[in-house]
Amino acid sequence: MSIRFSFGGDEHIFAEVSEEMSLEAFFTSLSMTNAVKAAGIKGVTEICPANASFQIKFDPDRILPSDLMKELQSMEGAASKSDASLQTRIMEIPVLYQDPWTHETLMRFRERHQNPNATDLEYAAEVNGLGTVENFIKAHSSQPWFVSMVGFVAGLPFLYQMVERKRQLQVPKYLRPRTDTPKLTIGHGGCFSCIYSVRGAGGYQMFGVTPMPIYDPTQKVSYLQDEMCLFKPGDIVKWKPVTRDEYDAAIEAVEANRFEPVIRPATFSLTAFNKDMAGTNARLMEALNGR
Amino acid sequence: MAVNVISPGLSTTVQDLGRPGYYHLGIPISGGMDRFALRAANMLVGNDEGAAVLEAVFMGPELEFTSAATVAVTGGDLPPKLNGDERNTWEAFPVKAGDRLSFGYLKSGARAYIAVSGGIDVPMKLGSRSTYTLGALGGHEGRALKAGDSLPLGKGAGGKGAVPANLRRMPGNPAELRMLPGLYWHRITAAAGKQFFADTWKVAPEADRIGYRFKGGTALDFVPREQPFGAGSNPSNIVDACYPYGSIQVPGGTEPIVLHRDAVSGGGYMMLGCVISADMDLIGQLQPHSPARFVEVSMDQALAARADRLAALGRLRGHLGR
Numbered sequence: 001m002s003i004r005f006s007f008g009g010d011e012h013i014f015a016e017v018s019e020e021m022s023l024e025a026f027f028t029s030l031s032m033t034n035a036v037k038a039a040g041i042k043g044v045t046e047i048c049p050a051n052a053s054f055q056i057k058f059d060p061d062r063i064l065p066s067d068l069m070k071e072l073q074s075m076e077g078a079a080s081k082s083d084a085s086l087q088t089r090i091m092e093i094p095v096l097y098q099d100p101w102t103h104e105t106l107m108r109f110r111e112r113h114q115n116p117n118a119t120d121l122e123y124a125a126e127v128n129g130l131g132t133v134e135n136f137i138k139a140h141s142s143q144p145w146f147v148s149m150v151g152f153v154a155g156l157p158f159l160y161q162m163v164e165r166k167r168q169l170q171v172p173k174y175l176r177p178r179t180d181t182p183k184l185t186i187g188h189g190g191c192f193s194c195i196y197s198v199r200g201a202g203g204y205q206m207f208g209v210t211p212m213p214i215y216d217p218t219q220k221v222s223y224l225q226d227e228m229c230l231f232k233p234g235d236i237v238k239w240k241p242v243t244r245d246e247y248d249a250a251i252e253a254v255e256a257n258r259f260e261p262v263i264r265p266a267t268f269s270l271t272a273f274n275k276d277m278a279g280t281n282a283r284l285m286e287a288l289n290g291r
Numbered sequence: 292m293a294v295n296v297i298s299p300g301l302s303t304t305v306q307d308l309g310r311p312g313y314y315h316l317g318i319p320i321s322g323g324m325d326r327f328a329l330r331a332a333n334m335l336v337g338n339d340e341g342a343a344v345l346e347a348v349f350m351g352p353e354l355e356f357t358s359a360a361t362v363a364v365t366g367g368d369l370p371p372k373l374n375g376d377e378r379n380t381w382e383a384f385p386v387k388a389g390d391r392l393s394f395g396y397l398k399s400g401a402r403a404y405i406a407v408s409g410g411i412d413v414p415m416k417l418g419s420r421s422t423y424t425l426g427a428l429g430g431h432e433g434r435a436l437k438a439g440d441s442l443p444l445g446k447g448a449g450g451k452g453a454v455p456a457n458l459r460r461m462p463g464n465p466a467e468l469r470m471l472p473g474l475y476w477h478r479i480t481a482a483a484g485k486q487f488f489a490d491t492w493k494v495a496p497e498a499d500r501i502g503y504r505f506k507g508g509t510a511l512d513f514v515p516r517e518q519p520f521g522a523g524s525n526p527s528n529i530v531d532a533c534y535p536y537g538s539i540q541v542p543g544g545t546e547p548i549v550l551h552r553d554a555v556s557g558g559g560y561m562m563l564g565c566v567i568s569a570d571m572d573l574i575g576q577l578q579p580h581s582p583a584r585f586v587e588v589s590m591d592q593a594l595a596a597r598a599d600r601l602a603a604l605g606r607l608r609g610h611l612g613r
Binding site for chain 1: 311312314315316317318416417423425426427428429433470471473474519520521522523524528529530531532533535536537538542555556557558559562564565566567568569590593594597601
């Protein structure tokens, strides 16, 4: 994997590790951005890892773009050899699939969708050859997902499914983006799922909602008082399908600020994962469920 | 010491020079879209250049002052009126307790910067007072102003003076936005690249602090490829990546969008390159339907243009005795 570097105007260097998505590309991007952070290069103002790429923002009054470019290129060798493992967290995200709010929204934007006569979940089940919505929800929620990028809007995680490529769920984005998406919608576009942290525009298919806030600019939510954004790249997520009653109870707990998310420490090694995905995921579930 | 909002205008927000350092979480830099005008307004009223001001777009608010202060309005030509009497833009003027500031119709540009001595003293959030409305962060309660809001003011000595016309900067007609090609430029054909610079575009109605959309040019032809895994099926799709400020994405290959101060930090559309830092202010002064062209420059030209802007800021400081 050879990184393609490009200037983004006079204030950014953009680096594409790979054209296609893979956890290998993600880990190279993460080790590059960690190396840039550790190097403490003068003039570097923002370091942003992404799914299979990364971006450095800099102040060209403090460092010449060509000098920074040389410095980044010199780090590539070490980054690609670094150990792709993480001390991270696994967290459970409750999801009410087929909820009334995303349903109301998707009906409003049917003319922007590939199949105006089906819901987003029905369409996703069909294009993935899974037959029914129930089968699709099972495929979506049975295995963990890896946070490979945070962004688009504040605190939104992009999630990559931790299964063999041929089993990964893929659904095209809407033909034209919607102007509205309910807050905390579970979305999916291409091979990525996401959680919309705020209400707003979006092009991903909508599958459900979580009652659990993931971004709080007021920093009042008990687990978002230190950091406004819950997710970091490298976090691992397990969706937990819930009923409407369970969803309502969780909302009540959130409103009383006594909702406690299930978040456990976990380790992840890409080498071990690639050798034995089912075994790695089973161990992650043990870490989550405390067994 | 406060400013009371009698009517809010179309979308008036508190802005300073922004909130760098959180883009990796999807929180953009925000801050004034026309930073030169914002700095000038602050200098005129004796504030730090980066103090918080009000940014009004297309239409001014109506404000009432609870104490004496100095005020200056810069940026787009949105004529201020003090108790109904017109005042000059780009010039400091005093106000008394009980005075009302309103605005006439916008004559040119798109955004006006209203600075008050002492600065708008809303709480700092992540190191800035700027409003990021999409994330309900910063400014006054994380949103655009509403009638009935009351904004606290800091303590300020006040200032005086005016900025002569030759030190102001507004886009031409058509606006020329200098751009450094790069990023995913290789995804389009050479002919499409040539046409992109030859076309005169028009600002679309979808133009805001997140980004400016342009229409009326030629759709892009892409270099054929098998779409990479995870990218999506449209030739304009890429595996979701970070978006630079000023980057020009072209969803579906039809209408370019230039991301601005409240940029979405990433997404799955290919980008042709970036409008250079020296020309970002100009975009903030473009109205919908106004014509614009993209002009190809090299990195050396981009850096020279940046140095020119720094020199212009130096002349402004010199003129105002800063």
